[in-house]
Amino acid sequence: MKRLIFCTIVIFVTISAKAQKIEFKASAPQTVVAGQPFQLQYSINDNNISKFSIAQIDGFDILNGPTSFVSSNYSFINGKSTQSVSTTYTYVLSAKKEGNYSIAPASAMVNGKQHKSNALNIKVLPADSKQQATQQNSKRNSGQSAHNIGAEDLFIRPILSKATVREQEMVLLTYKIYYKVDLVNIVDIKMPDFEGLMTHDIEVKKPQDIENYNGQNYYTSILKQMLVSPQRAGKITIGNMTGTAIVRTRQVVRDPNSFFGAYSTYQDVKKQLSSGVATLNVTPLPQPKPDDFGGAVGNLSMTSSISSENVEANSSIVLKINIKGTGNLKLIKTPKIDFPTDFEQYDPKVDNKFNVSTSGFSGSKTIEYVVIPRHSGRYDIPSTKLVYFDLSTNKYKTLSTESYTVNVSKGKATADSSATTTIAYNNKEQEQVKHIASDIQYIKTGNLHIKPYLNAFVGTAIFWICLLIPLIIAIMLGIIFNKKAKENANIALVKNKKANKIAKKRLKVAEKYLRTDDKEMFYDEMLSAIWLYLSDKLNIPLSQLNKDNTRDGLLAKSVAQEIVDEALALLTDCEFERYAYGGDIRTAMDNIYNRAVETIGKIENSIRK
Known part of the structure; x- marks a missing residue:
């Protein structure tokens, strides 16, 4: 019985293995050096192979191969058996000279069917010169220390995808390390102060490669990649990125008691590195700028839709605006729509779907406006505008x-004027909205219980008081509204008054990222909150704001020197912690948040005095 079960399992596994989809894959390094050997491998997830052959490989010498290796794996999980079989053919090649080469697909007969690989x-890089190769071998044979690791053996380069850009245009900044030594790790990385720039980190997907730089071949690794967007025109200098490289070196120890007279040991040494500065030449946007221009730069499109143009009073209407394209999408402001005064409005819901790559931001921004018309009639909803600078047409x-x-x-009509109706919002959320009382009440019928009133009210003191009170209230309201209208006409004053309120809203958003330990989004929101608060409070455009004019502006508003120093130190620490590695990240985020709340409060109290 046991033998029968075992045979059944073997037959089932064999049938399953034959029924699987054949995968025939070729693999080799994307970049090699002329004259240096490398492996070309072909893998097939089966072992019933015949007539395996490769096309003629031009530009390469076959040093060895093919050598074949078959591996099998059986597993039983939760009562289910699986089998995987793989056959690998390996060639050792060497490129004859530099250039770009293609290797045609290989072919093989698998289970009687023809299959081809990818x-x-x-890419073949030129070989190092004989003098450079001799110097490198000499260093390896004699041993290395941190002192004799030359600048040409290990260094960091800041690489900008474009040296000249428009104001607000996205550009890729890459920090790449080049090395000819046995590099173990990079620690204590410190990023520069990106003054005048907004940054967004990019996940590194290709950490290691080979590159020919200044006639020499190096192993390379990308340490950091980010998108930077200049906030002002002119020449912007990006400071040094620093770090400590840990290099494994070979040390030759002379031992007269040894039969060979010497032996080799290996130890890790530290080497301090600095990237050097990078310069970005920023061309200003054409003048004059349109009045409605909010800083959006790229290639955009905008569409809109409405849920219905025929509704009943007290029913909801959803107006959607979709903005999509490429560019600095994070800086696009939510469009303002002038809805009719009889429409009750709710805060718009914004849904950002952004994709980040080395070419910049792309994606869409969808805004949903929910309004409720309270009275019947015919209403016009005007169009809204978005002004941006198109980089393709300038x-x-x-x-x-x-x-x-x-x-x-x-x-x-409902008998109860306080009845409620449910308004569906985006098929997810619901709000209870009360009906406004009807304008015309029903006529009272039945026994009215009317009683005569003999005393005259007109001409009495109470009559004149009741007559004057509304007049006085109307005059006071007129004065107040006139004062408010003058204040609202002063945009700088309005921004100054609302700066604290806006900062508190952004700090609440930052607090959400703090609770979820989202370090990158937390520090992005914190820096935006602080800089925007200072911009509105000091009436200085964000593109022109820096630490120097921030200091001068706060001191001019009679803010104490101690508080000014706290605010500038907060900006510096926030930018530093954003790129800091290791340590207690949550404690640092809590500290930055509490300091920001305290510092903004101190500035508010100082300016009000």
Whole structure:
């Protein structure tokens, strides 16, 4: 019985293995050096192979191969058996000279069927000169220390994808390390102060490669990649990135008692590295800038839609605006729509779907406006505009949404004016919205219980008081509204008054990222909150704001020197902690958040005095 079960399992595994999809894959390094050997491998997930052959490989010498290796793996998990079989053919090749080469697909008969592998593209770099190779071998044979590791053996380069860009245009900044030594690790990395730039980190997907630089071949690794966006025109200098390289070196120890007279040991040594500065030449945007221009730069499009143009009173309407394209999408402001005064409005819901790559930001921003018309009638919803600078044409462009006409009919009358209706929002959230009391009340019927009133009210003191009180209130309200209108006309004053309120909202968003330990988004939101607060409070455009004019502006508003130093130290520490490695990240984030709340409060109290 046991033998029968075992045979059944073997037959089932064999049938499953034969029924699997054949994968025939070729693999080799994407970059090699002329004259240096490398491996070309072909893997097939089967062992019933016949007539394996490769096409002629031009530009390469076959030093060895093919050598074949078959591996099998059986597993039983939760009562289910699986088998995997793989056959690998290996060649050792050497490129004859530099250039770009293609290796055609190989072919093989697997279970009686013809299969082909993928093709490969290989870049061949020129070999190092004999003098350079001799010097390198000499260093390896004699041993190395931190002192004799030369600048040409190990260094960091800052690489900008473009040296000259427009203001607000995204550019890729890459910090790459070049080495000819046995590099173990890079520690204590410190990023420069990106003054005048907004940055966004990019995940590194290709950490190691080979590159020919200044006639020499180096192993390379990308330490950091980020998108930077200049906030002002002119020449911007990006400071040094520093770090400590740990290099494994070979040490030759002379021992007269040894038969060979010497032996080799290995030890790790530290080497301090600095990237050097990078210079970005920023061209200003054309003048004059349109009044509605908010700083968006790229290639954008905008569409809109409305849920319905025929609704009943007290029913919800959803207006959607979709902005998509490429560029500095994070800086696009939410468009403002002038809805009719009879429409009750709710805060718009913004959904950002951004993709980040080495070429910049792409994706869409969707804004949903929920409004409720309270009275019947015919209402016009005007179009809204978005002004941006198009990098492909070097011109300002204006995008406009459609305008809509909404016909609102009377809703069904209800006996209870305080009844509630449920408004669905985006099929997810619901709000209870109360009906506004009807404008016209029903006529009272039945026994009215009317009683005569003999005393005259007109001409009495109470009559004149009741007559004067509304007049006085109307005059006071007129004075207040006139004062408010003058204040609202002063944009700088409005921004100054609302700076603290806006900063508190952004700090609440940062607090959410603090609770989820999202370090990158937390520090992005903190820096935006602090800089925008200072920009509105000092009436200095964000693109022109820096630490120097921030100091001068706060002192001019009679803010104490101690508080000014705290604010500048907070900005510096926030930028440093954003790129800091190791340590207690949560404690540092808590400290930055509490300091920001305290410092903004101190500035507010100082300016109010």
